Amino acid sequence: MSVLVFAESLTGKIKKSALEALSYGYQIAQQQGTTCVALTIGNAEGADTLGQYGADKVLQVSQVAGFDSQVYANIISQVAQQVGATVVVFAHSSSGKSVAGRVAVRLGAGLVSAVTSLLAGNAVNKNVFSGKGIATYSINTRVKVVTVSANTFPPKQVRETNIPAEAANVSVPASKIRVKETSTVEGIVPLPEADLVVSAGRGMKGPENWGIVEELAATLGATTACSRPVADIHWRPHHEHVGQTGVAIKPTLYIAIGISGAIQHLAGVNQSKTIVVINKDPEAPFFKAADYGIVGDLFDVVPKLTAAIKNFKANN
Amino acid sequence: MKILVCVSQTPDTTSKIQFANGNTELDKAGIQFIMNPYDEWYALVRALELKEANAGSTVTLLHVGGAANEPTIRKGLAIGADDAIRVDAEATSSYFVAKQIAANAQGFDVIFFGKETIDYNGSEVPAMVAELLDLPFVSYGSKMTTSGNVATIERDIEGGKETVEVDFPFVLSCAKGMAEQRIPNMQGIMMSKRKPVKVVPAVAADNTASVTSYSLPAAKAGVKMISPDNVEELVKLLHNEAKVL
Numbered sequence: 001m002s003v004l005v006f007a008e009s010l011t012g013k014i015k016k017s018a019l020e021a022l023s024y025g026y027q028i029a030q031q032q033g034t035t036c037v038a039l040t041i042g043n044a045e046g047a048d049t050l051g052q053y054g055a056d057k058v059l060q061v062s063q064v065a066g067f068d069s070q071v072y073a074n075i076i077s078q079v080a081q082q083v084g085a086t087v088v089v090f091a092h093s094s095s096g097k098s099v100a101g102r103v104a105v106r107l108g109a110g111l112v113s114a115v116t117s118l119l120a121g122n123a124v125n126k127n128v129f130s131g132k133g134i135a136t137y138s139i140n141t142r143v144k145v146v147t148v149s150a151n152t153f154p155p156k157q158v159r160e161t162n163i164p165a166e167a168a169n170v171s172v173p174a175s176k177i178r179v180k181e182t183s184t185v186e187g188i189v190p191l192p193e194a195d196l197v198v199s200a201g202r203g204m205k206g207p208e209n210w211g212i213v214e215e216l217a218a219t220l221g222a223t224t225a226c227s228r229p230v231a232d233i234h235w236r237p238h239h240e241h242v243g244q245t246g247v248a249i250k251p252t253l254y255i256a257i258g259i260s261g262a263i264q265h266l267a268g269v270n271q272s273k274t275i276v277v278i279n280k281d282p283e284a285p286f287f288k289a290a291d292y293g294i295v296g297d298l299f300d301v302v303p304k305l306t307a308a309i310k311n312f313k314a315n316n
Numbered sequence: 317m318k319i320l321v322c323v324s325q326t327p328d329t330t331s332k333i334q335f336a337n338g339n340t341e342l343d344k345a346g347i348q349f350i351m352n353p354y355d356e357w358y359a360l361v362r363a364l365e366l367k368e369a370n371a372g373s374t375v376t377l378l379h380v381g382g383a384a385n386e387p388t389i390r391k392g393l394a395i396g397a398d399d400a401i402r403v404d405a406e407a408t409s410s411y412f413v414a415k416q417i418a419a420n421a422q423g424f425d426v427i428f429f430g431k432e433t434i435d436y437n438g439s440e441v442p443a444m445v446a447e448l449l450d451l452p453f454v455s456y457g458s459k460m461t462t463s464g465n466v467a468t469i470e471r472d473i474e475g476g477k478e479t480v481e482v483d484f485p486f487v488l489s490c491a492k493g494m495a496e497q498r499i500p501n502m503q504g505i506m507m508s509k510r511k512p513v514k515v516v517p518a519v520a521a522d523n524t525a526s527v528t529s530y531s532l533p534a535a536k537a538g539v540k541m542i543s544p545d546n547v548e549e550l551v552k553l554l555h556n557e558a559k560v561l
Contacts, residue, residue: 098455101443110525113438132333190475296544
């Protein structure tokens, strides 16, 4: 028996979401008294360090070029059978979500996605209806597949030493998908993985005013985001749009600046741990979903907040 | 080209969520059900664009649900789909739905989905269907061009984009950017009433995972208002109380 964690990488690097999935897998393995096996596919720099984050064994299939859910699912299922996995863990990410359903079908396993609790026997929880409800599932199969909700199980270093990655002995099927280009924004934490997010909307009055938002984000080490109208009129890039039709996020801190808080926006951000709303309109619906609110002119409040955080960081 | 679009029905985003029957099911009283927005705005409309660009093509809708869901299917037909298949069964789990879709999706050149439903947000069904049919799967597509038998698709990944090429047939899930919402016009609504909807029985599927109970999240403590002249107080609260700084 074992717990198998797919430790995903993007453009050659292990993702933070992979360490979160590993944190989950490690805790399940501890609970069940079994070993936790991490698997990387493709170029995954730093695979050896997965041992520090809970893997007892690290397997690697490097002879795969681009992402193809069909190829990945085939490989992961072969490894799951070889290591006798009873739980297969994925991150709830673009690749994890694309592969988990396929692996569940291949293994005849029940799947629950975006879980927010550890497995307790067959039971596991997830948030439903855009965070307005919690569902408890029963996974009724011997082998269980889960994808792990982002920013819910923080990566944890459990030992000091690396575990050298070994090549897994699998057959790699031919891919029917040709990956032409993979481009990611360099130097920032991608929104779905970000712990801290500073987001702004139409209250900014124009794209030329975003400097104060970017400065606040830089001071915090946060990722910038925006509301839908702002992305639709191209004040900000499409990939920054958070909300129901954009990216759904669960950071520990979400600061919303000049965003009224339409229900579709809230649906994508209301699972944030702490929400701060800055808006000049005291009637903005966002205040009802916030933990902390400031009614005021954002062009006045935001620079002051940046200064206060700089001051705090200098003294702590 | 034979195009299939899988559509599901979800509570409207503005719905107040409550549970009934000992917290084992959604309380449907007062809930307005709509076609899942990703299925309608992006998958269905892009499928129609593909049909319009390829003379002689057809767009078929596939829905798993009871007779009460017929308005959702009619809306899809009014927007422009040619016909529909309804699997006459409650959509009880993602694996059950995937099995129903796979049983009715043979012989199509491309199978469209929305990237996820807005109720369970699981994104599980498209991948399962692709595996059941042994087809390639391109997820979170935000742009697609086609040339002969090849589709070039841009897909959303964390913090960026990936461009892939795939030959037909394949399974595609659609995100924002793939198409622009279309509102059904009067002619479409009139014609939708005469378009055929085939009702088929469900096939058997193992209950691999299912919801046993629901609960409501703990209520928020309520917003703490801070004076705009005292942002230091906010920093203090974020550090000491919320512990996020």
